[in-house]
Amino acid sequence: MTSQTNAPLPAVAVRNLEKTFVLHTQGGARLPVFAGLTLDVFPGECVALHGPSGAGKSTLLRSLYANYKPGSGQVLVRHDGGTVDMVSATPHQILAVRRHTMGYVSQFLRVIPRVSTLDIVAEPLITLGTAPEEARDRARALLTRLRIAERLWSLAPATFSGGEQQRVNIARGFSVPYPVLLLDEPTASLDAANRATVLELITEAKQRGAAVIGIFHDADARAAVADRLFDVLPVPSQAA
Amino acid sequence: MTMTPPAPLLRVEGLTHYYGSRLGCGDVSFDLYPGEVLGIVGESGSGKSTLLSCLSARQEPGGGRVLYQSRHDGEIDLYSVSEPRRRLLMRTEWGIVHQNPRDGLRMTVSAGANIGERLMAVGARHYGEIRDQAIDWLGRVEISDDRTDDLPRTFSGGMQQRLQIARNLVTQPRLVFMDEPTGGLDVSVQARLLDLLRGLVSSLGLSVIIVTHDLAVARLLAHRLMVMKEGRVVESGLTDQVLDDPHHPYTQLLVSSVLQV
Ligand SMILES: Nc1ncnc2c1ncn2[C@@H]1O[C@H](COP(=O)(O)OP(=O)(O)OP(=O)(O)O)[C@@H](O)[C@H]1O
Ligand SMILES: Nc1ncnc2c1ncn2[C@@H]1O[C@H](COP(=O)(O)OP(=O)(O)OP(=O)(O)O)[C@@H](O)[C@H]1O
Ligand SMILES: [Mg+2]
Numbered sequence: 138m139t140s141q142t143n144a145p146l147p148a149v150a151v152r153n154l155e156k157t158f159v160l161h162t163q164g165g166a167r168l169p170v171f172a173g174l175t176l177d178v179f180p181g182e183c184v185a186l187h188g189p190s191g192a193g194k195s196t197l198l199r200s201l202y203a204n205y206k207p208g209s210g211q212v213l214v215r216h217d218g219g220t221v222d223m224v225s226a227t228p229h230q231i232l233a234v235r236r237h238t239m240g241y242v243s244q245f246l247r248v249i250p251r252v253s254t255l256d257i258v259a260e261p262l263i264t265l266g267t268a269p270e271e272a273r274d275r276a277r278a279l280l281t282r283l284r285i286a287e288r289l290w291s292l293a294p295a296t297f298s299g300g301e302q303q304r305v306n307i308a309r310g311f312s313v314p315y316p317v318l319l320l321d322e323p324t325a326s327l328d329a330a331n332r333a334t335v336l337e338l339i340t341e342a343k344q345r346g347a348a349v350i351g352i353f354h355d356a357d358a359r360a361a362v363a364d365r366l367f368d369v370l371p372v373p374s375q376a377a
Numbered sequence: 378m379t380m381t382p383p384a385p386l387l388r389v390e391g392l393t394h395y396y397g398s399r400l401g402c403g404d405v406s407f408d409l410y411p412g413e414v415l416g417i418v419g420e421s422g423s424g425k426s427t428l429l430s431c432l433s434a435r436q437e438p439g440g441g442r443v444l445y446q447s448r449h450d451g452e453i454d455l456y457s458v459s460e461p462r463r464r465l466l467m468r469t470e471w472g473i474v475h476q477n478p479r480d481g482l483r484m485t486v487s488a489g490a491n492i493g494e495r496l497m498a499v500g501a502r503h504y505g506e507i508r509d510q511a512i513d514w515l516g517r518v519e520i521s522d523d524r525t526d527d528l529p530r531t532f533s534g535g536m537q538q539r540l541q542i543a544r545n546l547v548t549q550p551r552l553v554f555m556d557e558p559t560g561g562l563d564v565s566v567q568a569r570l571l572d573l574l575r576g577l578v579s580s581l582g583l584s585v586i587i588v589t590h591d592l593a594v595a596r597l598l599a600h601r602l603m604v605m606k607e608g609r610v611v612e613s614g615l616t617d618q619v620l621d622d623p624h625h626p627y628t629q630l631l632v633s634s635v636l637q638v
């Protein structure tokens with residue numbers, strides 16, 4: 138039933154996505170963030186989300202990952218030979234997409250208490266069935282590349298500096314060769330050498346065919362990896 | 378290549394229970410898949426323990442069905458099979474970890490016997506093997522083997538709770554119910570127990586239904602959450618969705634009441 142065409146299919150196709158927060162603890166205030174949002178991202182390209190602070194860039198990224206629940210629209214992700222709509226998928230399907238297809242590097246590491254840095258980075262691979270020692274080898278390689286001192290590997294990152302935590306987070310996000318990568322400010326608060334390493338990792342991911350959607354505060358970083366910009370515009374205020 | 382999704386281990390349909398005219402839990406439905414951890418959160422009196430009792434064959438519900446995919450006999454309707462059958466299932470395929478270790482342990486026999494008698498209940502007979510397995514499990518829950526012959530009442534609260542977990546897991550259950558397993562313990566003891574649970578759940582591929590009022594515990598252990606209020610499920614979904622983008626007014630209140638989860 139599959140017809141071979143040369144036109145590539147998007148790895149992620151966003152259709153008419155709408156997100157409004159309703160704040161019940163604040164008198165039911167409605168906070169529309171975006172509506173009618175449509176976007177295609179293809180394998181091997183990097184799209185940078187662009188817009189002023191508060192425009193909804195992180196909200197969009199989280200909605201793609203199904204961390205936030207959009208009110209309507211679709212987020213169609215190519216997964217396991219088919220397509221999954223992250224807006225209407227069951228929790229079970231969403232977890233499968235997150236395990237195999239979609240990686241997300243949040244702006245801040247959410248520390249799992251008392252789990253060592255090495256295990257935090259190796260965990261996504263182990264969950265996919267990679268032998269623990271092989272997963273840890275991959276984790277060691279990434280941590281080395283990201284200049285995390287070896288003496289920190291056996292420690293939980295709770296006490297690490299902001300930049301160290303962010304690099305652990307990045308190492309974890311790049312441990313599995315996900316076909317889709319979502320990156321929220323991956324280069325913020327990193328020094329020049331580490332920023333260059335992260336940009337290299339992103340470029341390598343693109344070269345192996347990953348579709349990358351990122352938020353880059355830093356214009357140079359954006360210019361170095363993004364193939365195009367996607368404007369996220371604040372929804373005009375409802376107030377008269 | 379397509380991965381066919383496994384069948385749910387548990388299917389719950391319209392589960393309802395009243396105490397007289399007071400609603401315990403009402404119209405609860407969900408599926409639980411193998412290896413999945415489901416958290417139940419909500420305020421005191423919202424029906425969490427009632428629901429857990431109805432799910433785990435300890436309280437016959439007034440309405441609804443609990444369908445369980447058994448190891449050998451296909452899907453079983455929990456409350457339409459005979460009582461002995463249900464008891465056998467509980468013994469061989471399920472575990473129940475109570476908030477109070479006294480409800481889940483036999484306080485008058487040794488730690489080793491607490492584990493060993495569960496093995497005997499599923500047919501183990503060889504004394505040496507039973508004792509070896511008991512000691513192995515004490516080790517896995519970080520109780521040293523020189524405590525094997527001590528009574529549980531000589532243990533601290535955290536150790537008792539770990540012993541209760543070992544007693545439940547030694548028979549290799551597929552589904553474990555836990556009602557506030559870390560409640561009533563010091564914070565540092567709680568933390569250690571949580572680490573242990575996290576490790577066991579992922580290495581054994583257990584399915585777990587865990588009641589907790591602690592959202593941090595839920596964040597750490599549960600893949601999915603159900604939020605209960607006044608006997609009803611008011612919101613459910615992936616744990617991170619429910620905690621990061623809560624929709625129901627009650628869930629928003631619950632999440633905003635704690636500092637950071
Ligand atoms: N969980 C949430 N609950 C309620 N409102 C939220 C939530 N997350 C984001 N918002 C709101 O949505 C709007 C968009 O926020 P978002 O974080 O997506 O902006 P951003 O474009 O990433 O900004 P920045 O560049 O500052 O990171 C803001 O008004 C924010 O307050
Ligand atoms: N055996 C019983 N007889 C009568 N009413 C009961 C009984 N058990 C519970 N209830 C009532 O049913 C409701 C739900 O109780 P349940 O114990 O399920 O709550 P819970 O969510 O577990 O609360 P907690 O967090 O305090 O343990 C409450 O109103 C309670 O008073
Ligand atoms: Mg942001």
Ligand SMILES: [Mg+2]
Pocket residue numbers: 425426427
């Ligand atoms: Mg209770």
